[in-house]
Amino acid sequence: SQLLGRLRQENHLNPGGRGCSEPRSRHRTEQRESRARRGPRGPSAFIPVEEVLREGTESLEQHLGLEALMSSGRVDNLAVVMGLHPDYFTCFWRLHYLLLHTDGPLASSWRHYIAIMAAARHQCSYLVGSHMAEFLQTGGDPEWLLGLHRAPEKLRKLSEINKLLAHRPWLITKEHIQALLKTGEHTWSLAELIQALVLLTHCHSLSSFVFGCGILPEGDADGSPAPQAPTPPSEQSSPPSRDPLNNSGGFESAREVEALMERMQQLQESLLRDEGTSQEEMESRFELEKSESLLVTPSADILEPSPHPDMLCFVEDPAFGYEDFTRRGAQAPPTFRAQDYTWEDHGYSLIQRLYPEGGQLLDEKFQAAYSLTYNTIAMHRGVDTSVLRRAIWNYIHCVFGIRYDDYDYGEVNQLLERNLKVYIKTVACYPEKTTRRMYNVFWRHFRHSEKVHVNLLLLEARMQAALLYALRAITRYMT
Numbered sequence: 001s002q003l004l005g006r007l008r009q010e011n012h013l014n015p016g017g018r019g020c021s022e023p024r025s026r027h028r029t030e031q032r033e034s035r036a037r038r039g040p041r042g043p044s045a046f047i048p049v050e051e052v053l054r055e056g057t058e059s060l061e062q063h064l065g066l067e068a069l070m071s072s073g074r075v076d077n078l079a080v081v082m083g084l085h086p087d088y089f090t091c092f093w094r095l096h097y098l099l100l101h102t103d104g105p106l107a108s109s110w111r112h113y114i115a116i117m118a119a120a121r122h123q124c125s126y127l128v129g130s131h132m133a134e135f136l137q138t139g140g141d142p143e144w145l146l147g148l149h150r151a152p153e154k155l156r157k158l159s160e161i162n163k164l165l166a167h168r169p170w171l172i173t174k175e176h177i178q179a180l181l182k183t184g185e186h187t188w189s190l191a192e193l194i195q196a197l198v199l200l201t202h203c204h205s206l207s208s209f210v211f212g213c214g215i216l217p218e219g220d221a222d223g224s225p226a227p228q229a230p231t232p233p234s235e236q237s238s239p240p241s242r243d244p245l246n247n248s249g250g251f252e253s254a255r256e257v258e259a260l261m262e263r264m265q266q267l268q269e270s271l272l273r274d275e276g277t278s279q280e281e282m283e284s285r286f287e288l289e290k291s292e293s294l295l296v297t298p299s300a301d302i303l304e305p306s307p308h309p310d311m312l313c314f315v316e317d318p319a320f321g322y323e324d325f326t327r328r329g330a331q332a333p334p335t336f337r338a339q340d341y342t343w344e345d346h347g348y349s350l351i352q353r354l355y356p357e358g359g360q361l362l363d364e365k366f367q368a369a370y371s372l373t374y375n376t377i378a379m380h381r382g383v384d385t386s387v388l389r390r391a392i393w394n395y396i397h398c399v400f401g402i403r404y405d406d407y408d409y410g411e412v413n414q415l416l417e418r419n420l421k422v423y424i425k426t427v428a429c430y431p432e433k434t435t436r437r438m439y440n441v442f443w444r445h446f447r448h449s450e451k452v453h454v455n456l457l458l459l460e461a462r463m464q465a466a467l468l469y470a471l472r473a474i475t476r477y478m479t
């Protein structure tokens with residue numbers, strides 16, 4: 001098929017190209033020779049191209065959403081990797097297309113500029129370059145690409161809430177909403193603001209997916225690659241094998257899978273027996289998990305990524321980043337009790353009132369990620385993975401301060417190994433620090449598509465957490 005042929009090419013090309021800082025003519029001969037030595041270049045620095053073909057081609061060929069992209073020549077590396085899970089990708093693409101390409105309160109060029117602002121908070125050159133090209137193609141003023149200082153004041157006023165949504169959404173208050181909506185010059189309408197907030201959280205969480213899956217930039221149409229995000233030299237190890245039993249540590253990782261399966265089975269049996277835990281004990285376990293998440297950080301020898309000047313110009317207060325919700329010696333904000341402001345009962349209904357086209361698609365996308373299962377784990381089939389998926393989702397919300405009263409956070413420690421916790425927290429909170437080694441060392445016996453599945457949960461849980469804080473602030477502003 002057309003799709004299979006395109007996937008088997010050395011690169012997956014976007015005719016618009018990506019990246020604007022490197023002249024097309026520079027070092028083309030050397031680049032081609034370098035790529036020839038490297039062999040086929042797939043869509044991900046973490047996943048060998050043959051693995052993408054082996055795990056995803058059949059399902060991708062049947063996926064109408066991706067075929068529609070193909071017809072417009074717009075299959076990029078992100079779509080190829082995300083397309084390993086076609087049912088989810090269909091939901092993702094519908095919202096993505098609505099946010100950026102259909103009629104709405106904001107002009108198309110403004111939406112792409114907002115996407116640039118969002119992705120720049122995480123130094124995500126893949127998305128920044130993509131939206132810079134789209135910004136120009138939709139009639140955007142090239143002067144704005146010189147930096148925020150050249151953009152209209154109305155857009156610059158989004159900087160503060162962009163910063164908070166990206167790094168510490170729990171700090172968002174109704175006063176931030178009021179400052180954007182108050183009457184006067186450069187005022188936002190509520191409809192415009194809702195679309196902007198959904199777009200910001202969409203691009204922040206998509207940056208997590210790009211870094212978490214090691215998505216590579218597409219090459220230029222002439223075969224010269226676009227600039228790539230740097231990877232620390234210490235992380236240039238080989239991706240995990242499809243047959244870890246042939247590697248040192250393979251049998252150990254196989255035993256880890258068996259142990260995880262046993263723990264999942266025990267948890268499911270205890271849930272069926274309805275072995276109740278007191279509310280006080282569940283609250284205590286959440287606080288313990290939240291405080292222990294302080295210790296779950298990338299290795300100290302991971303180099304801080306150097307901010308790229310091409311992205312710094314879209315960022316105000318670049319030193320501002322994620323700060324642990326329970327930072328030692330600080331007065332933490334109150335825990336966000338999920339039952340007090342749920343997506344189902346509060347966030348969804350507010351979005352439906354103010355942005356009805358987006359509300360339904362958001363809900364479908366959250367559900368698609370949360371409920372996605374193939375009933376497999378590594379080499380095992382017929383497995384109920386619900387307790388594992390719930391533990392991952394709730395752990396992500398935990399690091400953003402959100403607690404579910406009816407969830408026993410003891411399950412998180414039973415099901416999520418430390419390497420997986422480090423990976424989850426890094427990708428969710430400071431994705432630009434993600435390394436290939438972090439990807440390699442968790443779930444060593446699992447398929448790459450299962451690790452991509454983790455990234456879908458990361459993307460959606462992170463987006464929902466940030467949206468809940470923002471929508472709660474809007475609700476408080478309106479009441």
